[in-house]
Amino acid sequence: MSLSEFEAVAARHPQLLMPSFWSRFRVAAVGGAIALYFVFCWWFFSVGQVLGTANWGIAAGYLADWISYEVRPDIVVRADGTMQIEFSRYDPIGPNPCPDWLEAEHETVTRTVEIPATEMQAKPKSSFSFVAPSNAGKQEAAEARTETRTEEVVTHAVASMNSTDRIDVLPGHVEIHRGNETLGVTLSRNDGVRADRDLPAWATQRASGEKIVLAFGFSGWAEIRDDAVKIHKRFVGWENFFFDIDSPFFGKSAAEVFGLLFSGARLDPNRSNVSLALEGFLYNPSWQHLDVWTKLLQTIVMAFVGTFFATIIAFPLSFVAARNITRNGVVNQITKRFFDFQRSVDMFIWALFFTRAFGPGPLAGISAIFFTDTGTLGKLYSEALENIDDKQREGVKSVGAAPLAVQRFGVLPQVLPVFTSQALYFWESNTRSATIIGAVGAGGIGLKLWEAMRTNQDWENVGYMVLLILIVVFVFDSISNAVRSRLIGRRSTL
C-alpha cells in the first residue's frame, strides 16, 4: 500500500485511525483521578493544618542530634555586676570543666550574698500529729538574711562558637561578633534585654525587653536573658561513647587508656583496670552498650528461632497440603486453609496477643514470627511440592521403595534447595520485621528504639541503634544471599 492509497483510505474512513476514547484520555483520566484523590487525602488527613503547626525548627535540631551533642554552659550575670559560669550536672564534658573555647577572667571580690528565705522541712512532732504540717513549717522557716563572702567571680567571659563567631559577656553588656557583624546587647533587671540596633536575621526577640535568641547555624545557639547568657555549643560526634563522666577513664585519650589497660597502675586497688574499663564501657549510662547489644541479640534470636520453628512445622505439613503427595482433597484443603488463616492474621496481631500471654520480651516475638511464617512457608512449600517433576518419584516407586523412601529419594532432593533458600530469605526478612514488632512490646531493639525516640532527647542513641541494625541487616542479607546463590544458582526465585 503506497502512501497515497493509505491517505485515501484514511480520508474515507477516518474513524479507523482514530484511537479509542479510552486510549486517548487514559493518562488524563488516571492523572485526574489521582489528583482528586490527593485533594481528598489533603482534606481527610487535614494535611495542611498538621504541616502548618509542625515545628520545622526542631526537626533540624533533632537531625543534628543524631551525630552531634551540645555543651550548655550558663553565664550567670548577677545584679551586682559579678558573673559565674555554671555547667549543668549532666553536661557531657564532666563536672568541672574549663573548656578552651570559653575563656574567662577571674577576680576575687568580697560581696554580699542574699540567702533567700528557706522553708524548713517541718517534721511532725509525733507520728500522730493531726496538725497540718505546712502550718507548723512556716513558723520555723528561716528568715531571709545577707552574708558577706569573699569569692572568685568572673568579670569577663568570651565564648567562641566557631572560628568567626564569638560572644563577649561583660557585666550588664553582651557583644556578639558574627562574621564581620557586631551586635551589642544591654542587660538590665528593670529594663530587660535591649539590643543597640535593629536585630539582624540571626537574632530573634519575641517582644521588646524579652530574651534574645541567637542562631549560629550548626555551631549551636545562645539565649540572652536579663540575668544569664545560656550558650548551647554543638560538637560533632557521639559524646562519651566509651566512658561516661563518672568512669575513672573519662577524658583520657585512647593512648592513655590503652596504657592503663596493659601496663598502668591500678586505678582501683581492688580490681584490674581491664575489668574496671569493661564495666565502665558496658554500663555507660548514656549509651547503655550492654543493654543495646542484648536487645539487638534478642531481635536476631527472635528472627532465627521463629523462622526455624516455622520451617520445622511447615515442612511436614506442606507434604500433607500438597495435592500430588497426599491424595485426599479434604485434608489438602483443611491444611491449606489453616496456612491461609495463619498468614492472614497479621504478625502484628499475633505479637499483641503473645505479648499478653508471655509478657513483653522475645518469647512473644518468636511466637508471632513462628505463627505467621508457618502459614507463609507452608503455602510456599506446598506449592513447590506441587510443581515437582514426577519422573524421579515414579522411578523410586517402580523399584519397590517404601512410601517414606519415595519422599526421601524421589521428592526431597528436588525441593530441598528451594526450601532452604526460602527459609533463609524469611530469616533475613524477619530480622527486619522483628525490629518493627518489637516496638509493640514483642521484645528486642524495636522497643528500645521506640523509647529512645519518644523522649525526644536521645537521638544520638537512635542513630547508634539504627547503625547497628543496618549493619546486622546488611550482614544477614549478604550471608543469606551467598548461601542462597550457592544453593540454587545465581538467580534466586524470590
Next chain:
Amino acid sequence: MSSFTYKPELSERGALIENHWQDLARGRRLYTMLSLAVLALALTGSLWFANETNSGKFFERLPHFFDFVGDLMPRDGIEVWRALLDLPSPYFDGSLKYDYPEGRYYVTDSLYVPEYVYKMTETLNIALLSTIIGFALGFLLSFLAAKNMTASPWIRVPVRRFMELLRAFPEIVLAGFFLAILSLGPIPAIIAVSIHTIGALGKLFFEVIENADMKPDEGLKAVGASWVERAWFGMVPQVMPNFVSYFLLRFEINVRASTIIGAVGGGGIGEQLRLSISRGHEAKTLAIVLLLFVTIIAVDQLSAWLRRKLVGDQAFQAVM
C-alpha cells in the same frame, strides 16, 4: 532405607573409585552432622537467652498461653457482630467496654459509623496514598537507575545506593522521627511508609526496565527522539503492566505496614487494636481483629485478581 546390601566384585581401579566415593560420602556426612550440631547448639543457646531475657518465663507462662482465648470468648453468638456494628449491648455498664459511643462518627442523628470502621478506612487510605506517592517517585527514580536508560554510572550508582538506603532504613525510625516533629497522627505514618515504598518499588521497577525489549527504544532513537520521549513511548507501554502489578502487591504489604505503624502512634486501626487489647475490651478486640482479617483478605484477593487480569497467570505471588 536400604533393605539389602549388594556388593559386586570390583576391579582394582573400580575399588579405588569406590573407596574414594565412600571417603567423600563420609566427609559429607561428617559436615552434615557438624552443621546440625552447630544449629542445635545455636538453637538451644537462643532459646535459653530468649527465656532468660523475657519478662515472663516460658514454662511459668505456658499454662496461661490460652488465657486470651478464654478472655476473648464471646458470651453469646452475636456479641462479636454486635461489637462490630457497635450496636447497644445488653451488658452495657456505663464503661467503654461494651459500647463505644466516644469515637462514633454520626452521619445522621441516629445513623453512625463505629470509630474503628472509620479508623480502618484511615489505615487503608494511609496505605493507598503512600503507595501512590512511592509509585510516582519510584517510577521517576527507576529510569535513572536502569542501565539501559541511564548509561552514566555517575547518575545510576548514586540513585541505586539512595534507593537501597530508603529501603533498608527501619520504617519505625522514620515514623518515630516524624511523630516527634508532626505530633501523633496519620501523616508520620504516610511519610514513613512512602519513603520505604519508594526504595522497594524503585528496585523492582528498574529490574523490570532492564529486562524490557530495547527494539522500540532503538526505533525511537533512530528517528531522533529525546530521552523523555524514548522513556515515555518506548519503555512505559512495555513496563506499565508489571509496574501496576507491583503497585498492587506493594499496596497489600503497605496495608499491613500502616497497621503496625498505627499501633506505635501513627493513628488508624492499629492504635485502636492496641488500645483495646491493653484496656481489655474483649468484644471490641474481636471485632477489630475480625475487621482487619476480612479487610486484609479482601485487599489480597482484589489485588491478586487485578494482577491476574493485568499480567496473566505468571502474576507475582504475594509472599509477605
